[in-house]
Amino acid sequence: MVTANPILLPELRFMLAEGDTAGLREVAEELHPATVAEFSTGLTDLELWQVLAALPVERQADIFPYYELSRQVELVAVADRQTLGQLLESMAPDSRVELLRELEPELVEEILPLVAKAERHDIRMLLSCPENSAGALMTTEYASLPADITAGEAIARLRSQAPNSESIYYIYVLDAERKLLGLISLRDLILARPTALVADLMQTDIISVLVEEPQEEVVQKLARFDFLAIPVVDDQNRLVGIITHDDVLDAVRQDATDEAQRIAAVAPLGESYLQAGLTTMTWKRGGWLTILFATAAVTTTVLARRPITDPWLIDFIPLVMASGGNSGSQSATLVITAMSTGDCRLSDWPQILRREFMLGILLGLLLAVPGYLLALLYAPTPSAALVIPLTILGVVMLGTLVGSVLPLMFRSLGLDPALMSNPFVSAIVDVVGILLYMSVAMLVLG
């Protein structure tokens, strides 16, 4: 996230007031684009456009993606159309599409004619990739070479292409139909004899992703092989783009936050915590809370129909419920994180259920012991006290079962396993747990 950095702000305002274009340009050239964004985000929209206007458009395009997305949208709304068209043409294809995805479709249609035809085609292609697919993360800016030239020629060509930023470090070797033949790193090109053929230098054991593959797959491959970038191909193995390490890192961090929030029954905020409005927040939390409330209301109905009357049994209601809920949350979180990191897959379900069944018994027995000791203090007889450890064993086993089955079920339905959030597991365990409690009590106490 880019937060306003107050240090340079007064200086920027002073330079603007003085019309010191040279000064602004110097500051913007010397600092990292992310730092310039950080320093200038405290300006008003109009001031900010004035600062950007002092810079060459390539520099504007470097800086712009470092503002928060919501700020970028604001800035677009007040922008001069001409300036906006030029800026979009110069921006990296992935940053550009990330921004356009946030705008109203009507606004996008209004803006697109301002962009050159080739770029427009590129934008439409990237916009058409479904969210959460590899295509939605990729950029169309990459370095490519044919296989039949020498290392020396290759370096000369790269010099003239001068590809943007870091996409120069992996060079993709393509045939006439843009099919992916191999990969050569800039390091290997530099170290090679200048007369060696690219075809002999390139690696041919290429790991790529399909444009429609889920992003999870991209993350796992890039992380496993420690790549700087991973090529994205269509179903005929033609190169359509690359996904770079920085975009994968951003995606992983965002996904981790979203997942933790989903597990706790918060619809992912999609913006930073302090910037989300109170209405958004109430909605994203309240929706789930209401659903959970409805589920919990079932416990009231169950208790009202078949009341627990022994006062000492009433005293144990929260304890019994908590034991089941806690073990359920543990199982759900373990299964969810194991699936999202690729540590286990849906097909591992028999092994997962077997493990959680065993753990349910072990953990249930572990908690049954203090449960029995505590019950001895309140129950009329030692044999009556047995209700508590037996129920605890039952609800803990129930918790591990529900906690592991539900994420697996959701995954098999093609849904996000994290959606089956921990509080929901607890809610189910609460209802079934109360029924179990009453049944055990009736059985033991007669």
Next chain:
Amino acid sequence: MVTANPILLPELRFMLAEGDTAGLREVAEELHPATVAEFSTGLTDLELWQVLAALPVERQADIFPYYELSRQVELVAVADRQTLGQLLESMAPDSRVELLRELEPELVEEILPLVAKAERHDIRMLLSCPENSAGALMTTEYASLPADITAGEAIARLRSQAPNSESIYYIYVLDAERKLLGLISLRDLILARPTALVADLMQTDIISVLVEEPQEEVVQKLARFDFLAIPVVDDQNRLVGIITHDDVLDAVRQDATDEAQRIAAVAPLGESYLQAGLTTMTWKRGGWLTILFATAAVTTTVLARRPITDPWLIDFIPLVMASGGNSGSQSATLVITAMSTGDCRLSDWPQILRREFMLGILLGLLLAVPGYLLALLYAPTPSAALVIPLTILGVVMLGTLVGSVLPLMFRSLGLDPALMSNPFVSAIVDVVGILLYMSVAMLVLG
């Protein structure tokens, strides 16, 4: 995680049996080291060492770090000492230390004399960095140049240094005391006029981390600036190492899993879900469950001392508890994830508490409405039914308060905020919530 891939396994075994060293070498040269590790991890330890022995030591060193850490430890245990020394000398400094950190200190002391003196010094330095510091993530392999040479000379020097893998893409410019003066990318070197001076080409607005800075800081900087690597300096700005993008990605993924597990009251497994033994699992889950059980036991004591006697009030116990627990889990998770992504800092606490206070009121009112409607069905009079919405408003406010204060408190004590896991928040809310419930009931019902 590297799972056994069965496709090549029989072929590998066949080549071993035939003593086909050339074949093994060819397979290992053509495939990515991660793929070789994946294919061969199904072999026994001895077979695996036979495969490795067929390869040049540099290739062994590339492949070895791609086995699971626990497997690496196993392999070390049965290794021939001579082979092990050579392997460790060739391994990347960060992978080597990652492995050594897993071994018993006595074993490390036994192994170290097998390694050349310079490498031994390097290992001891890296081992001395505290876990979770920038130093513990860094590698000491990087490319460096003086400032007073030309781009052409720089490329020639890089060719002769031929630095390992990807550390060639950012070249650090150092003075005679190894102080960090600037940074130049290989791209800029290649594109520059060969006669241009490195001093004129290099960027001097360098973002670095201190060797003792927490890894969270490293992740935030690298992610914000989209770097391939970030330099690590000591307190005199001398370069001591670099941290590369792939290690940051691994750390982020591991931290996300650990954090989600901590939030659900599981001590981080440190290994993959399916590979963790049942005993480890019982211990890592059971410890927290027992602590939570003890906390929940307080609710029993409270209820036993000041019993709730109206049967209809008893029916609402689980519902009231769940409402407080769920809103508390939401707040805790939001605050924890916001702090770990850098979206907010400890100093933002007044704003956080203000937000959560407001949200407590809004969400409390939201749930109070269905709560009142449900209570009307069971309460003797409409005014008696007011106990339920009033209590719900109270416990939801309590939940948001406890859920946001506890992670902040833990952070201010220098502890991991995620440790204050959701079930623990629920446990506290349960106890205080029951007291609140009884107080409201006495007040309203007289």
